[in-house]
Amino acid sequence: MHSNPLITPVILSGGSGTRLWPLSTPEKPKQFLNLFGPLSMFQLTLQRCADQSLYRNPVIVGSASHIELLRDQMQEVGVMSGDIILEPCPRNTAPAIALAALSAENPTDLLLVMPSDHMIENLAAFRKSVIASIPVAQSRWLVTFGIEATGPATGYGYIKQGDRIVGSARSLSARKFVEKPNRENAEKMLAEGGYHWNAGIFLFRADSYLAAMEQYAPEILAACRSAMDRHQSDGDICYPDRDAFASAPSDSIDYAIMERADKVAVTPVNPGWSDVGSWDALFDISNKDEHSNAIVGNAVAIDSGNNLIHSEDIQVAVHGVNDLIIVTHGNKVMILPRGQSQNVKEIAQTVEAED
Numbered sequence: 001m002h003s004n005p006l007i008t009p010v011i012l013s014g015g016s017g018t019r020l021w022p023l024s025t026p027e028k029p030k031q032f033l034n035l036f037g038p039l040s041m042f043q044l045t046l047q048r049c050a051d052q053s054l055y056r057n058p059v060i061v062g063s064a065s066h067i068e069l070l071r072d073q074m075q076e077v078g079v080m081s082g083d084i085i086l087e088p089c090p091r092n093t094a095p096a097i098a099l100a101a102l103s104a105e106n107p108t109d110l111l112l113v114m115p116s117d118h119m120i121e122n123l124a125a126f127r128k129s130v131i132a133s134i135p136v137a138q139s140r141w142l143v144t145f146g147i148e149a150t151g152p153a154t155g156y157g158y159i160k161q162g163d164r165i166v167g168s169a170r171s172l173s174a175r176k177f178v179e180k181p182n183r184e185n186a187e188k189m190l191a192e193g194g195y196h197w198n199a200g201i202f203l204f205r206a207d208s209y210l211a212a213m214e215q216y217a218p219e220i221l222a223a224c225r226s227a228m229d230r231h232q233s234d235g236d237i238c239y240p241d242r243d244a245f246a247s248a249p250s251d252s253i254d255y256a257i258m259e260r261a262d263k264v265a266v267t268p269v270n271p272g273w274s275d276v277g278s279w280d281a282l283f284d285i286s287n288k289d290e291h292s293n294a295i296v297g298n299a300v301a302i303d304s305g306n307n308l309i310h311s312e313d314i315q316v317a318v319h320g321v322n323d324l325i326i327v328t329h330g331n332k333v334m335i336l337p338r339g340q341s342q343n344v345k346e347i348a349q350t351v352e353a354e355d
Contacts, residue, residue, distance in 0.1 A: 004134055007203070008109050009049035009058040010100040013042055013070065013116035014087050019278050019341070021348035022332040023310065031117035032069050035282060035296070035310075039077065042070075042116045046079045048123060049112065054131070057082040059103060059111075061096045064088055067237070081236060088242035093200070094256035095248040098213055098224040099240055104206035110137055111209070113202040113253075119285060121272030129269035132170040133203050141265040142212060143171060143203040144258060146196025148270040152186035155277055157198040157254065159266050160189075174264040177254055196266060198254065199273055209257070217256040223248035278341040279325045283308040299326075306338065 013031050024030040031042040039047070049055040057080050062070050064086040074081060085099045097113055104111065112130060120126050133143045146159045157180055162173035177198065181189065189195040213221040227240035227248070258264055274285045286294035291305040299309040299316040309316055311328040318326070323338045334347060 004054060004131060005110060005138070006056045007049075007054060007112045007130070007134075008056045008082065008100075008104065010097065010111045010113045011042075011045055011049075011058050011060050011116050012093060012096055012113065013060060013062040013066070014090055014096055015115070015117060018345050018348050020276075020282070021344050022329040022334055022351075023327060027065070028069065029066075029117075030276065031115075032066070032073060035276065036119075036286070040073055041119065041276065043073050043077045044119070045114055045116045046074065046077055048114070048120060048126070050079065051127075054127070055112075059100050060084045061100050062086060063090065064239070083236055083238055085238045085240065087245065088240060089246050090250070091245065091248050092250045093253045094213070094217060094251045095220050095224050095245070097202075097209065097253055098221060099228060099245075101206040101209045101213075102224060102228045103238065107205070107207035107210075108138075109206045110134065111202075111204060111206055113204075115200050115275070117276060118199065118201075119272075119274045119276055121285075123271070125269060126271040129170065129267050129271070130203060132168070133265070133267045136165055136168050136171045136265050136267070137203045137205060137208075140205060140208045141165070141171070141263045142208060142258065142261055143265045143267055144174060145199055145201045145203075146174075146266040146268045147199045147273045148268060149190055149195055149197050152183060152190050153197065154180060154183055154186055155281075156180060156275070158186075158189055158195045159198050161194045161196065161266050161268070165265055168265075171265045171267045174258070174266040177259045196268055197273075199275070200253075202253070202258075208263075212257045212261045216260045217249075217251065220248045220251060220256060279308055279327065279344065280338060280341040283325070283338060308338065 020030045032040050034040050059082045137143045158178040160175040162175035165171045227244035230241035232239040276282055283294050288294050293301045294308045296310045297312040299311050302319045304318050304321045306322050307324045309326045314328050325336050325338055327334045
């Protein structure tokens with residue numbers, strides 16, 4: 001059997017994650033939090049690509065302010081990185097991925113780009129879809145992974161599939177990308193079929209991505225190239241030039257490239273994925289007790305059901321309450337009804353403004 005070429009995982013961990021306040025802070029955003037147990041989502045992402053028969057050591061693109069966290073958490077799970085590229089300032093995903101593509105040893109290297117703050121429960125299904133996408137990515141398609149839409153979610157973008165790609169068992173051309181829809185449009189897409197959630201996970205050759213940047217986002221590419229040309233190194237850590245990188249327009253890979261490039265493919269996959277984008281999303285995928293309470297840390301629920309309680313520091317006891325989200329962190333306590341976690345950003349901003 002022909003063995004697969006090794007893939008370089010590119011793990012994006014620059015996000016600041018305010019939607020899981022008060023636990024998630026700019027100093028320790030959600031990818032570094034232990035929301036499910038002993039390992040953080042960043043560590044779980046590292047473990048997802050630990051198979052050395054398929055993956056090289058990962059390239060981490062992160063924030064310069066998180067270097068200690070990155071190093072400590074990588075050490076805890078025994079992962080060596082290919083490189084750690086530290087963004088001097090946040091510029092969104094298109095420039096972050098360009099830094100990784102420019103650092104590739106070989107222009108034809110395959111890059112598997114993954115956010116560091118998502119959950120994937122079925123690793124076998126994920127791995128299968130990655131392997132099935134290799135020939136498509138090798139023939140210069142930009143592959144994105146489409147998650148089976150299980151409901152009219154309004155928190156994700158969608159990808160509409162086109163025709164099957166010749167020679168591929170699973171991948172289809174991506175006909176269009178749809179921004180986060182309202183409820184009505186989400187229901188229409190679901191009814192029509194052929195739409196997938198956009199998980200922000202990609203597989204492509206480094207040179208295919210850079211060629212698309214050259215065509216559709218030349219200012220970003222020029223800034224990133226200049227930042228990498230003038231980078232400083234410290235062992236395995238790469239510091240792109242601050243002024244050059246700061247001059248890059250801030251844009252997501254979807255806007256800058258995927259919505260515009262012509263050879264974009266989607267590989268459908270259903271790997272038990274969540275972007276853990278809110279406390280409600282976390283409740284949905286957490287283990288629960290017999291009264292459907294999801295409790296992490298130091299809490300007791302009596303005659304209470306369907307609550308999410310997350311308290312590592314102080315003891316929380318509730319009696320006779322249902323459908324609440326209760327989160328404590330240090331001297332902060334947040335309580336709101338389940339189903340309202342879209343308001344957490346506003347709560348965080350209000351509280352930070354008071355401080």
